[in-house]
Amino acid sequence: MTKNLLSSAVLAGVVAGLIAALLQFYFVIPTLLEGELYESGARVHFATDGSTQSDKGAPSLGGDFTRHAMTVAFNLVTFTGYGLILLALMLFAHEKGHALTPRTGILWGLAGFVAVQLAPAIGLPPELPGTPAAEVAPRQMWWALTIIVTAVGLALMAFGRGPIALLSIPLIAAPHIIGAPHLDTYFGIAPPELSAHFVTLSLGVALAGWTALGFLCAWFWTKANDA
Incomplete structure (x- = not known):
């Protein structure tokens, strides 16, 4: 196998x-x-x-x-x-x-x-390239957390039953409610x-x-x- x-x-x-x-x-x-x-x-x-x-x-x-x-x-x-x-x-x-x-x-x-x-x-x-962004470490942490909780949420949605399956919705939404690290203003080089x-x-x-x-x-x- x-x-x-x-x-x-x-x-x-x-x-x-x-x-x-x-x-x-x-x-x-x-x-x-x-x-x-x-x-x-x-x-x-x-x-x-x-x-x-x-x-x-x-x-x-x-x-x-x-x-x-x-x-x-x-x-x-x-x-x-x-x-x-x-x-x-x-x-x-x-x-x-x-x-x-x-x-x-x-x-x-x-x-x-x-x-x-x-x-x-x-x-x-x-x-x-050249797009200003927040510090790398917080973005990497948010990125990794989002992948993990989204994967778990999708698994609950696909294989869970009853109330357990419903937990997938707040779980998947959680990183976006917290919000990704961003700069306080927008400015960039490219259109x-x-x-x-x-x-x-x-x-x-x-x-x-x-x-x-x-x-x-x-x-x-x-x-x-x-x-």
């Missing part, structure tokens, strides 16, 4: 990581590079000398092979780690009598997306439209990656055990 778990999770993580990396290259990274132009001053959002704003348009990916290779490697490692955790949880639920199929794997992937990506992004959305577009693209790619991961974890597992 352990061998099949490891092999299935690794295969699923590699494939999902490649999918996420390709989507990032096409959608997210051009927007990220455009944000870096504003960070460096090569483009200006609010001009103060009477000059016009810089033209809109994302730069090409360029030939920074090392940076792009690190992006691929990061996605492979990250999604492989997520795959190991996700499949272990799926198998635990399977042993308790819950079906494990590629279709239910998609639901698990969506739950992972909500817990790890969407819920934290409500308070701490993905940021373009807000670009920042909003970056958040949308980042979450969309994450959704695709997690959905693929859940499906592939279940698919590789079922194929390994049917063989």
